Structure formats: structure tokens, C-alpha cells
Amino acid sequence: MSFVEAYNMLKAVCRYLMMFPLLFCFSAISAEVYNLDESLVPVDSRAKNLRSQAIKQGLKEVILKNTGTQSALTHPDVVKQLANASAMMTQYGYQDLDGKLFIKVSFDHKRLISLLRQAGLPVWGKQRPLTLVWLVEEIEGERKILNDASTSVTRTSFDTQSSNRGVPLLFPLMDLDDSMQIGINDIRGQFTDNVANASLRYQANYFIMATISPQGEVFSYKMSLYPRELSAGSSQYNPSTSQSGESASVEQAVVDITAAASEYYVSQYAIADSGEKLTTKITFTDVSKMKQLVEIEKYLNQLSAIKTVAVASIEGMTVEFNLGLFGNEEDLHRLMKLDPRIESIGNTSSNNIEYASFGSENNANKPTQIYYWKGQ
Structure with missing residues (x-):
């Protein structure tokens, strides 16, 4: 990425943050959402x-x-x-x-x-996916790709819904690089490979391809949400969720599109209390400073998947944690995968694991997932 590109993207993010002060803190992939109360x-x-x-x-x-x-x-x-x-x-x-x-x-x-x-409802923590929105909107018979600098009703509506739902959104700059890679027909025709490649520069977890157009007295919309990368073993992009329909206004169409993405993210990253006493262990390696240990423990304590955190052992630069969970291990590791400060360096499976209380033989012999803390 050139200096000019980096500068333009930084300006785009700053414009967004000024509109919603202290609401989102963007990092490389994913975002921390604040002001949740x-x-x-x-x-x-x-x-x-x-x-x-x-x-x-x-x-x-x-x-x-x-x-x-x-x-x-x-x-x-x-x-x-x-x-x-x-x-x-x-x-x-x-x-x-x-x-x-x-x-x-x-x-x-x-x-x-x-x-x-x-109430047994899911709780969505502050670490949330960052979503890039590629939208073709039709205004007075002219189709355009919604860009970050747009002042249209559609753009303002997305900002409002992003704030209301706590769903961090980005929009393409549609500068020369974007314009050379992406056209209106790429989005309308759902040519995901082209859009996925163009999305890489924005470092988002997911991207949306959507359209909103007038149909008589209503507005027709379509949206599909895709992950940043192909799933393991897949040769083509498959939407994580899709939705289409008619809305009474552009604003309502935006509400429906944002809600569809939000509902999918809840299914993946919001954790309800299972009511069971589920536990696990995870390990962080290369922890050389007390400051790192404090940061890791603070991070774990704020995750919506974790009920309790306790240091189980410290051996050299390796720290093992005992965790009490609201959901299962898969929920936890999927949530941790969002955070750019963490790198998974182990591939243990949670399949066929019998959950038990801390100190039991089953739990003691259970393989642990190993992580590396990269910090800020």
C-alpha cells in the first residue's frame, strides 16, 4: 500500500470516528466497540x-x-x-x-x-467483526457504489444503524485502485472473487455485497455477507448469510441489511449461558513480562464467552489458565480468533471432549490450545 493510499484510508477512519466518538476502536482486522452502556x-x-x-x-x-x-x-x-x-x-x-x-x-x-x-440471552462482547460494505444504490435512475465520503441518505442511515446495533462498518474509498478492480456489475452480479480481492486492503473480517433500488413505492434490497477468506477446503466463496426483500424506505432497507448481518454475528460471537459448568484450559507462550500477563488476564476477563479466569501455572515464559465458560470451547476460540493481538499456534480439537470441573482427571489430561500474545 502506498503512502497516499494509507493516508486516504486513515482519513476515512478518522471521519468515521469523529461521527461516533469513542464508539469504535479499529485495529488490524476486528474492532473494539465501546459505549455499550x-x-x-x-x-x-x-x-x-x-x-x-x-x-x-x-x-x-x-x-x-x-x-x-x-x-x-x-x-x-x-x-x-x-x-x-x-x-x-x-x-x-x-x-x-x-x-x-x-x-x-x-x-x-x-x-x-x-x-x-x-434471561438466558446471548451477550455480545466488545470485540466484534469489522465489516466492509460494498453497496450499489440507485438514485434518480443512476447507479453508484456507495463510498466512504458519500453524504447520501443511505450513508447516513448506515452510520446510524452501525451505532444503534454496535456493528462496526467500513465503506470503500472508491479511489483509483478500487475503481480499477470493482465495477457496479461486480457487486450486482455477485462476482465474489473480484470483490474479495479488492476488500483485502481494508483488513475487514467480512464484506457485504448489497443493492438498494426503488421499485414503485417501495425499495428492493439484496444483501450477502461473506468472510474475508475462503473456508478450509472450499474453492469458492459461500455467503455466511443472505437476505432480500422490500422496504418502505431507504432507511428501512438499511435497517434490514444491518440487522441481517448483526443476527449472523450474534449466532457466531454472542454467547448465552449454557447453564452447565463448562471449563477448559488455554496456554499463552513467550510471556516474558508481568505487563503481558496482566494484559492477557484483563483481555480474558472481558470476553463474553468466559465466566471465570485463574492462572493455573507459570513455567518459564509459558502461562496456563483455567477458564470457566458460558458456552463451549468452540465459542471461545471463534471469539478469540477475531482479536489481532492474538495468534493461535496450536491446533487442538474440542471434539469428543468431556467437560469436567477443574482438578478432575479428565480436565487435567485434556489438550490445551496454545496462543501467542502479540499485544497492542
Whole structure:
């Protein structure tokens, strides 16, 4: 990548971060999502009744960001809590943004996660896939590929849904390099090889190929979500999820596209409590400094797949951890694979493993996955 390309991509990311301060922190592949316990809700005035409605709406948005699935809002435990949303609030304040009044509401994150766990709902941690969106939109009969610098309604709608859902999104620069590799027909015709190759420079985990076009009084949309790389043993790209339909507006079409991606990610990376006492061991090698050990332990403690973390042994520069899990080992390792700070250097299988409590013979003899901590 040339200096100019790197500079342009950096500007694109900075523009995005300025729109949603402290929401996403991008690293090479994947993103950490912050402010998962906060919501910014528009209000017409500072009236008490409107404030109460906004606090309830804010809690809905926070629950949606932490579970990733719309169905969570209909769970009886969640419905009950929504009726008393202010009880979970920690603070609120009014903000005037571009002449519009908003109320910023913060909620107790630990109580929120406890609510979701008790309800048996999936919890989506802050480490999330980064998704590159290749979208052909049709405006007044003209088809264009949506680029990062676009000021269209479609682009603004994606920014809003990315924030509401906690789904980190990137858009292509459509500079000379992109234009030479990708055309409108590549996206509309689902020529995945071309789009996958063009996507590599953006270091995203997944890419979406989508279209939105007017069909009379409605808008027709199609979307397919693909992984960054071919799956093992596969000779062609297969969509992780696809969806098509008609929406009343461009904004609703964007909601539907983003929701489809979010629901897939929840199925892969959000972890519900299995109710079982599942445990495992993992090992980190080349841990030469206490700072590294502290960083690794802090990282493990924030993963949504992990219930408890304890150092089992330290031998030279190798550290073994005992982990209590909400889900299974496959959930854990799939989640850890997202983080660019970690490299897997072992290929142990979790198939046919009998889970047991720490200290049992089965658990003690179970092979462990080995990782290397690359750090920041």
C-alpha cells in the first residue's frame, strides 16, 4: 500500500470516528466497540414525561447493542425491566447537537449483563467483526457504489444503524485502485472473487455485497455477507448469510441489511449461558513480562464467552489458565480468533471432549490450545 493510499484510508477512519466518538476502536482486522452502556436519544423538550420515554428507549438501544438481536426486547425479564428503566440508569444529561436536543443516558453495565445472563440471552462482547460494505444504490435512475465520503441518505442511515446495533462498518474509498478492480456489475452480479480481492486492503473480517433500488413505492434490497477468506477446503466463496426483500424506505432497507448481518454475528460471537459448568484450559507462550500477563488476564476477563479466569501455572515464559465458560470451547476460540493481538499456534480439537470441573482427571489430561500474545 502506498503512502497516499494509507493516508486516504486513515482519513476515512478518522471521519468515521469523529461521527461516533469513542464508539469504535479499529485495529488490524476486528474492532473494539465501546459505549455499550450508553445511548443518545432525540427528544422534543426537557419535559419529564419525554425524559422517561427517552430513558426507556435508551435502555432498549443498549440491550440491543449488547445482545445484537431484536428478539431480546420481547423476553419477559427484559420487558419487566423496561417498565422500570430508570432503576438501571446511572446518569443522564441533555446535549444540543446541530440544533437538535438529545438526552444521553448511561446504564449500569454489570446489572445489564446480569439481566441478560439470567434471561438466558446471548451477550455480545466488545470485540466484534469489522465489516466492509460494498453497496450499489440507485438514485434518480443512476447507479453508484456507495463510498466512504458519500453524504447520501443511505450513508447516513448506515452510520446510524452501525451505532444503534454496535456493528462496526467500513465503506470503500472508491479511489483509483478500487475503481480499477470493482465495477457496479461486480457487486450486482455477485462476482465474489473480484470483490474479495479488492476488500483485502481494508483488513475487514467480512464484506457485504448489497443493492438498494426503488421499485414503485417501495425499495428492493439484496444483501450477502461473506468472510474475508475462503473456508478450509472450499474453492469458492459461500455467503455466511443472505437476505432480500422490500422496504418502505431507504432507511428501512438499511435497517434490514444491518440487522441481517448483526443476527449472523450474534449466532457466531454472542454467547448465552449454557447453564452447565463448562471449563477448559488455554496456554499463552513467550510471556516474558508481568505487563503481558496482566494484559492477557484483563483481555480474558472481558470476553463474553468466559465466566471465570485463574492462572493455573507459570513455567518459564509459558502461562496456563483455567477458564470457566458460558458456552463451549468452540465459542471461545471463534471469539478469540477475531482479536489481532492474538495468534493461535496450536491446533487442538474440542471434539469428543468431556467437560469436567477443574482438578478432575479428565480436565487435567485434556489438550490445551496454545496462543501467542502479540499485544497492542
